[in-house]
Amino acid sequence: MSNIKDYLLHDFFVTGEPMIYMADVSIVLVTIAIVVVLTYFKKWKWLWKDWLTTVDHKKIGIMYILAALAMLFRGGIDALLMRVQLSAPNLHFLDAQHYNEIFTTHGTIMILFMAMPFLIGLINVAMPLQIGARDVAFPYLNAISFWLFFVGAMLFNLSFVIGGSPDAGWTSYTPLAEKSLDPGVGENYYLLGLQLAGIGTLASGVNFAVTIIKMRAPGMTLMRMPMFTWSTLITSIIIVFAFPVLTVALAMLTIDRVFGGHFFTATAGGEPMMWANLFWIWGHPEVYIVILPAFGIFSDIISTFSGKKLFGYNVMVYSMVAISVLSFLVWVHHFFTMGSGAAVNSVFGISTMAISIPTGVKIFNWLLTMYRSRIKFTVANLWSLAFIPNFVIGGITGVMLAVAAADYQYHNSYFLIAHFHNVLIAGTVFSCFAGLTYWWPKMFGHVLNERLGKWTFWIFVIGYNICFLPQYWLGFMGMTRRTYTYASGLGWMPLNVISTVGGFLMGIGFIIMVYNIYYSARYGERDTTGDPWDGRTLEWATTSPAAEYNFATVPEVEDIDAFYDMKKKNKVKEWLNKPIKDIHMPNNSGRPIIMAGFFFVAGFGLTFEWIWLAIAGLVGVFITMVLRSFEIDNGHHIHKEEVERTEREAGRIS
Amino acid sequence: MSQSNSLNQHTPLEYSTEDGRLKIFGFWVFLGAEIILFSCLFASYMVYLHRTAGGPTPDDLYDVKEFMIETFLLLTSSFTCGLGTHELRRQNKMGVIIWFIITLILGLGFVGMEIHEFVDYVGEGAKLTTSAFLTSFFTLVGTHGCHVSLGILWIIGILIQTARTGINAVTARKLFIVGLYWHFLDVVWVFIFTVVYLTGMVL
Numbered sequence: 001m002s003n004i005k006d007y008l009l010h011d012f013f014v015t016g017e018p019m020i021y022m023a024d025v026s027i028v029l030v031t032i033a034i035v036v037v038l039t040y041f042k043k044w045k046w047l048w049k050d051w052l053t054t055v056d057h058k059k060i061g062i063m064y065i066l067a068a069l070a071m072l073f074r075g076g077i078d079a080l081l082m083r084v085q086l087s088a089p090n091l092h093f094l095d096a097q098h099y100n101e102i103f104t105t106h107g108t109i110m111i112l113f114m115a116m117p118f119l120i121g122l123i124n125v126a127m128p129l130q131i132g133a134r135d136v137a138f139p140y141l142n143a144i145s146f147w148l149f150f151v152g153a154m155l156f157n158l159s160f161v162i163g164g165s166p167d168a169g170w171t172s173y174t175p176l177a178e179k180s181l182d183p184g185v186g187e188n189y190y191l192l193g194l195q196l197a198g199i200g201t202l203a204s205g206v207n208f209a210v211t212i213i214k215m216r217a218p219g220m221t222l223m224r225m226p227m228f229t230w231s232t233l234i235t236s237i238i239i240v241f242a243f244p245v246l247t248v249a250l251a252m253l254t255i256d257r258v259f260g261g262h263f264f265t266a267t268a269g270g271e272p273m274m275w276a277n278l279f280w281i282w283g284h285p286e287v288y289i290v291i292l293p294a295f296g297i298f299s300d301i302i303s304t305f306s307g308k309k310l311f312g313y314n315v316m317v318y319s320m321v322a323i324s325v326l327s328f329l330v331w332v333h334h335f336f337t338m339g340s341g342a343a344v345n346s347v348f349g350i351s352t353m354a355i356s357i358p359t360g361v362k363i364f365n366w367l368l369t370m371y372r373s374r375i376k377f378t379v380a381n382l383w384s385l386a387f388i389p390n391f392v393i394g395g396i397t398g399v400m401l402a403v404a405a406a407d408y409q410y411h412n413s414y415f416l417i418a419h420f421h422n423v424l425i426a427g428t429v430f431s432c433f434a435g436l437t438y439w440w441p442k443m444f445g446h447v448l449n450e451r452l453g454k455w456t457f458w459i460f461v462i463g464y465n466i467c468f469l470p471q472y473w474l475g476f477m478g479m480t481r482r483t484y485t486y487a488s489g490l491g492w493m494p495l496n497v498i499s500t501v502g503g504f505l506m507g508i509g510f511i512i513m514v515y516n517i518y519y520s521a522r523y524g525e526r527d528t529t530g531d532p533w534d535g536r537t538l539e540w541a542t543t544s545p546a547a548e549y550n551f552a553t554v555p556e557v558e559d560i561d562a563f564y565d566m567k568k569k570n571k572v573k574e575w576l577n578k579p580i581k582d583i584h585m586p587n588n589s590g591r592p593i594i595m596a597g598f599f600f601v602a603g604f605g606l607t608f609e610w611i612w613l614a615i616a617g618l619v620g621v622f623i624t625m626v627l628r629s630f631e632i633d634n635g636h637h638i639h640k641e642e643v644e645r646t647e648r649e650a651g652r653i654s
Numbered sequence: 655m656s657q658s659n660s661l662n663q664h665t666p667l668e669y670s671t672e673d674g675r676l677k678i679f680g681f682w683v684f685l686g687a688e689i690i691l692f693s694c695l696f697a698s699y700m701v702y703l704h705r706t707a708g709g710p711t712p713d714d715l716y717d718v719k720e721f722m723i724e725t726f727l728l729l730t731s732s733f734t735c736g737l738g739t740h741e742l743r744r745q746n747k748m749g750v751i752i753w754f755i756i757t758l759i760l761g762l763g764f765v766g767m768e769i770h771e772f773v774d775y776v777g778e779g780a781k782l783t784t785s786a787f788l789t790s791f792f793t794l795v796g797t798h799g800c801h802v803s804l805g806i807l808w809i810i811g812i813l814i815q816t817a818r819t820g821i822n823a824v825t826a827r828k829l830f831i832v833g834l835y836w837h838f839l840d841v842v843w844v845f846i847f848t849v850v851y852l853t854g855m856v857l
Binding site for chain 2: 240262281
């Protein structure tokens with residue numbers, strides 16, 4: 001008995017850290033609050049029937065975005081804790097181990113559980129609407145993707161209260177991340193959490209690629225697709241070819257840690273640098289997975305609020321294709337200092353610099369789209385406009401880092417930190433906020449408050465620059481990445497203080513955004529037209545929020561910017577009054593969430609190296625798959641009378 | 655590949671519905687991902703080939719007779735699987751079931767041989783934990799073996815469905831896709847045969 005108690009208190013639960021106790025208490029309180037609220041308002045059935053079992057791409061998208069916002073909060077708290085710790089020399093706000101854990105979870109969460117799901121959420125919401133489809137190609141698989149991401153994220157987040165967090169950085173470099181140097185379950189959480197979410201992402205990639213290639217509305221040729229859809233297609237192809245590498249790398253390190261293999265150990269013939277190679281062969285395409293959809297979002301928004309067709313549409317597509325190819329050819333630039341020699345480093349330095357060419361082309365195309373147009377400074381467009389100069393700073397410093405010889409100076413310094421935050425925040429995060437504001441009415445039927453949105457925008461963008469610009473100088477002054485504290489004589493404090501202030505400004509911006517979501521839900525302007533921005537692409541041709549079946553009749557496409565074209569040719573009414581037929585839709589299913597639950601059990605079992613539990617979980621997964629295979633699921637039809645009633649209520653037909 | 659929406663008598667049954675066309679295409683895309691997965695394992699194996707850390711080397715372990723029989727079983731199973739698909743096109747339910755059952759038996763023979771091979775190696779002191787070479791060997795060949803085992807379970811499930819409901823658009827699509835999977839594993843084995851066993855014997 002005392003053995004079990006001893007185990008629970010010393011190994012299972014994380015103990016002895018006041019902040020973690022606070023987290024424990026808040027987790028319990030939030031859970032109780034959710035249960036009480038759902039029970040009090042009798043919402044359990046609603047939650048299960050309308051959300052947890054849904055296969056509707058729009059609802060799955062919303063769930064992705066909600067989860068991503070929660071993860072942004074978690075990752076943001078980690079960031080602020082780090083900034084506090086660094087704001088003065090020799091501070092002991094966090095100890096070294098806690099700091100290691102926090103930068104690890106910050107990086108991992110922000111990339112894999114915030115940026116990617118946020119974008120996949122927006123893709124889910126908008127892409128099928130943009131191509132005039134009724135859903136994605138495999139709606140059931142889409143639900144599995146979401147729930148796998150969700151349980152992966154939960155497994156990863158569980159680490160800080162049960163068992164201990166991973167602490168080897170988001171890159172989890174070996175041999176540091178091997179069992180001999182990093183005992184405990186923290187790294188296992190990293191491996192299994194990412195593995196589950198990664199399988200979900202791979203399925204999303206296949207799903208989106210097939211949807212776009214096979215399910216476009218009649219007349220929508222590839223070269224008439226909205227730019228966001230193009231970026232999704234290219235991203236999906238990158239996912240299909242990059243994510244298996246992550247799957248393999250994680251599996252190999254799991255084999256090392258759990259089963260005693262020697263892939264990346266420093267002994268018995270292992271090769272630690274294999275991990276760095278495999279990780280970045282996935283990892284570099286990954287940064288394009290989170291930036292290309294961002295480019296797509298900015299393209300659509302800039303074109304909409306300039307009231308013009310996107311400048312250089314074809315070139316935009318070709319440059320994205322070029323970027324996607326190059327993205328697989330640059331991975332060594334993450335470890336020039338590994339010592340591959342001058343020849344190898346030069347090749348990868350040049351291929352890295354080459355990426356700036358198609359990217360630069362895109363920047364000019366955005367600028368030329370705006371040239372001589374009447375730009376509307378809505379919040380969504382403000383984010384897009386701020387993206388251009390801020391992203392260019394990140395891009396230029398990226399080219400500096402690509403110079404292999406100079407990189408020996410910049411490597412793993414705060415210069416690098418500033419660089420990748422400059423591209424990931426100004427690129428991905430701005431695009432997420434822009435896309436969220438832009439498509440919010442399509443998701444919820446009301447517009448986000450512009451005034452509060454502008455407050456968020458200015459505070460966040462100014463805070464972001466105050467936070468990261470000083471870090472370039474800190475890098476030049478010799479401050480290294482993952483440093484937990486520093487001596488007082490180095491002169492790093494003033495810039496660190498400034499940086500911390502900037503970090504908190506970003507936090508304030510985020511809080512205003514959350515308040516805006518609440519405020520707009522209550523008081524926000526309702527979008528009754530379905531087209532609040534004078535949109536150009538097909539998602540604005542349907543109601544806000546879109547009906548379950550998306551379009552009562554499938555639109556026919558005659559040009560780029562299909563909906564704008566339809567409006568210009570006065571064909572909208574004609575299209576709406578086309579005869580409505582029965583619509584075939586997929587059935588909801590509770591199995592994806594149950595299957596993901598079994599995956600969670602398997603992941604948790606492997607994390608704690610309780611092989612029996614892992615096997616039990618995998619058997620559960622297998623049984624749910626068999627049940628699916630034997631299920632006869634022909635979907636259901638929404639009858640035309642019901643569609644007509646819905647459309648009439650929305651005032652779209654008389 | 656038939657992409658036309660119009661259904662005519664030349665369109666194979668598995669392509670006759672939108673659902674079938676989407677799922678078959680989706681599976682091709684998935685196989686693209688599988689190619690990358692195996693490529694990584696092959697590349698790792700090549701990196702670790704000579705990192706035997708004083709343990710057994712490929713030369714000590716591989717037995718020509720055994721891996722030739724394994725190869726023969728699996729390649730033949732791919733042929734019988736193809737015959738099953740041929741019967742599927744002729745909509746001959748019994749033919750499909752018979753050829754797929756033969757495929758299953760050959761596949762089981764292959765997996766049995768492989769398990770036997772692994773047990774032998776472990777008996778000779780060549781374990782996953784012995785050296786980086788062996789870790790990568792067991793991972794690469796084992797991953798393929800897991801795929802084949804999963805394929806066997808998958809085929810059994812689909813054969814039960816075919817026996818129950820006959821050959822229709824749904825079972826035809828499932829049989830066709832599992833056939834693609836099976837042939838894919840065969841191709842991977844051809845590479846394992848070359849990269850692992852032949853290279854191991856020659857180099």
